[in-house]
Amino acid sequence: MTVELETCGLGLVLGGRPVLQDLSLRIGRGWTAIVGPNGAGKSSLLRALAGLLPAASGQVLCDGRPIASWPGRDRAQRIAWLAQAGPAGELGGDLDVAETVALGRIARRGLAGARNTAELAEDRAAIARAMALTECTAWATRPLQALSGGERQRVLLARVLATEAPMLLLDEPTTHLDAPHQVALARLFRRLAPDHGVVTVLHDLPIALHADRVLLLQRGRLVADAAPTDPALHRALEQVFDQAVRVGATANGAQVSLALDD
Template sequence: MLETRDLTLGYDRRPVLERLSLQIPEGRVTAILGPNGCGKSTLLKALARLSAPQAGAVLLAGEPLGQYDSRALARRLAILPQSPVAPEGITVRDLVRRGRIPWRGLLGPWRDSDEAACREALAAVALEDLATRPLAALSGGQRQRAWIALVLAQTPRHLLLDEPTTFLDLVHQIEVLRLLQRLNRDRGLTVVSVLHDLSLAARFSDHLILLGPDGLVAEGAPSAVLTPDTLHAAFGLSALVHPDPVSGTPMVIPC
């Protein structure tokens, strides 16, 4: 279980989020939502120990993240940052192989288990056929799937993604969200992502965390979190919320 306890985050002396105590449901898909600048990415980074809390702690299995050896943590929890850098000319396979770095020792021999993890990661994102292609030759959606395969090769139990659908067109956004949902259903992976599209987030997540300018607005099941009141509190937006005719999940209609 990944949870925060009285977590205060911020840059310099200005706190962005204060005294936040959250529990990320184990084995579920969680989305972090909210307006720009409310601390969504900051929260996600803190969950992955990429930024240190000003106060409070993030706990994984009851232990503060600070107590974990960084490689041991990287084997249990993986994060895909918003804009990772692709080395020039790298192939999909070489990119995915880098996900095994936390599993390799000082001399770092390449073991069968490394090969198997990479093969499985490529299969999970359906990129086996493109494994030998340069990453740069792929479409936007395929490229994002290749990056997801990299963090899958870490074989984590918790997968954190910072805006995995930004810069993708609608079809590829849905493709990525379906992939994350399937990874959760098939492998029991706990998925936490920062998303922008509220209706898509509601449709593909089990649990939402809605942040506003003054911190946490609501958390829980999508139908409980997305209401006209919470949307107004978080975004200052007047909107209607109706059930999605296909899935029955809440759909936000600005008015």
């Protein structure tokens, strides 16, 4: 199954304030990174793509149909969403790691769970794959509350992967992760990209510039939609971030540095 999301003149208003304005784009397979300053509308766009925020104008389509018209379970089988990491107390209750990852299978089975041994075997295999991909298999029986922030983030990503949804919407998935695991996550996104849509809101520009496509938002508007090697995108990033960063092409793509010497 493949999924295509599309926004057509999308506008969002939160608390009486416009947060997205006249935004039109189409997202299918591949890794798409959404970047921009604080308050640019990045997380709001992701929530709208997931069908969690109603449009004030325009619309969001999933495979050509208004996203609100999809039954909840059908939508959950197509689109998986990872929220920004919150405090540990908001997550998991008394569940252990394996139980937390298993919640991702509700999108496939509903609350009743597997109906036969074949479905149970499929669920166990999907959970094991998701935990292996996020390197959290060794913690399977540990309580979620006993993990560090970075460890919890990997478990929550495994829960998303366990859904086996073809479209993954991930809001700041690298939060709390150290550099080796940020790199591992970026490599995972690249592995998933040929068969999935992977849409990530990122503050980490060096990671974002390894995506297949970068969407740059500023004050609720899309100001760039380009490959990470595009010089026009580099100049737009520098401008939007008030010349606080320098972006340049390298043999392996693009490099970001802070403009500390200016």
